[in-house]
Amino acid sequence: MSITKDKMKNSLKDKSSIWLTFSRTNYPKAKDSFHCFFEGEDRKYYIDRIEQFTSFKSEEIIGYDCKGKKAVIDVYKKIISTQKYSSSALGFFVDRDYELDEKIEDSILYQTAYHSLENCYVVLSAFKDIVNKEFGINTIDEDFEKVINDYKDRIDEFRNIVAYINTFIICFQKLGGQLVLEKFNLSDFLDIGIESIQVKMDISLEEIKKYYLSKLTKDLEMNKKYSQENYDNFCSIISKVEEIFNDELLVVQTCLNTKIHGKMELYFFKKIIEDLKRLNKINKYFTHKRDCIYIEEQSKNILSNLSKYAETPNCLIAFLENLGSEKLQKYQFAN
Template sequence: MAITKEFMKNSLKDKSVTWTEFLKNVKHSNSIHCFFEGEDAKYYLDRVEEYTSYSLSDITVYSCDGKRNLLKLHKKISSYEEYNALSKAFFIDKDYGLETIEVDDQVYITPYYSIENFYVNQNSFKRLIIKEFGINIFEDDFKKVTEDFASQYKEFLKIISPLNAFIYSFLKAEEEIIIDKFRLADFIDIKVDTVIKLKDTGFDSLKTYYKEKLERDITRRKQHAENNLNKFNAVIDKVENDFFNNLQKVLDNKETLTHGKIALFFLIKFIEDLKLVNKKSNYFSRKRQSVYIDIQSNNILSNLSQYAQTTDCLIFFLKKYQHVAKEEIMS
């Protein structure tokens, strides 16, 4: 669904909790007001503090419960001239880049699907290995594990790309897909030295898998189950017609078109197995002591934030707020 002018016009009537919260906080004129889709603040806050002139105590945080709510709020705040002087920053995920979004220079859009993608790359993994496993960059173990990470991630992306294309095709057909229905562990097994496909990821297999999950919801009398299946049946032919073209697009743009949660799944499983083989002393040249990284935590975005990539475009975006803060301090 495109973010149209009519959509934004109607959004101004919305009386959201975040809007009410903002109205209470506007008196803090020396703050930078930061708006996030959800828990993204766990990634962004340290970077806002580092690259702007604002201390953590002067950063006011808002969770908007999704991109569309954030964009509604951005449009609403921008419509009031009295708020123009406030320092405001809005952070949204690019997702698959299918929405038509008109934004100004107060909105940062990730260059990849979402911030989760910032966590899964070679440089981030190297920092994690050095700090969490105590492996020096000049050691053979460092070379071994970083090469295995790169190799297995490449194979993982190749195997899982059809699922990304399947999801992409639904959204391109302007139909929501319940991504949580896909249990990735059903399709792929990730170890430090190999990635094994457990289930076919071709279109027919994904179609059958997803449809069975929707039908199971009906038998379990889950809310909206019948409506979800009807929407699936209405759009699946269009999805199939576009699938193979979309798959090629995903294969050509794996970094930007891999769903963030899918990428993070790989990182979690890889480190999980790395901890296991280290504990059994059958991977590294010696057992690495004091490895306490909590990869299964619900707070993983905070736990691993220090290792996540900080893109040049994000740094450039945040540095724009340096002179603003200095002017406010001087006045």
């Protein structure tokens, strides 16, 4: 997503709004509650796990939707610099992204194990649970082994293919470029199914460059807001991107599990579920037709609906248990 003036203004507005809600409204009424700050709808994933791995109950957890990582970090810095909150129960939850930002080491700030929270929904352990519980396929069944093996092959294949797009994005962000991620429509590049992935166009640096430039050119022709700014930024930085691309690609290819954009992997996951449902309906994949498959892969609430299956990384468990440990009781309940 490009860093536009509008987005910068919105980030400042969100930070101010969250700060005022916390400091003037919620904290005075609930000093002993656990105040948690999230990037957005991530709270759907975190709240249950906070209850599970800390001593806090749902009614003691106050959540804040900060609408972005920058706003979470800004509020975090403001709160920890204010002495009156030094003994408060606080938790801040952000995505790792591409690890280009300065990492903050703090016992009250958690950074995801992968690029973002969405990646936790597509790991193999999560998919196995979904196949078992949502598709009704026993782990000892022939169909279970078949679909799991196909899924492992497809996700490895997918990650290797989109590594080039992720590298392109990383290069721009590393060089301070403004890249509009919404311009990358994966359906233009791939047809994803459980049995195979069809590549629709060459995914090389040259082709990705042409693809993205065509999107910017179309915006210019339509006179869209910031289209000239985005186009000029691309032209000013693309030569530098070309210089570092191959080196960055090697890094991505050796860290595919953490360097693939979460929303890209979620797109892959949705297409796999969609294809399995299609093949099941026409009895073309499983040994027999499976009834009662009700996953709505295009639902806006898919992260909430499937939260129970998403992986809970060991680093998150340790983070939450640390917040709830006896060692930090004085930190959490001083007020």
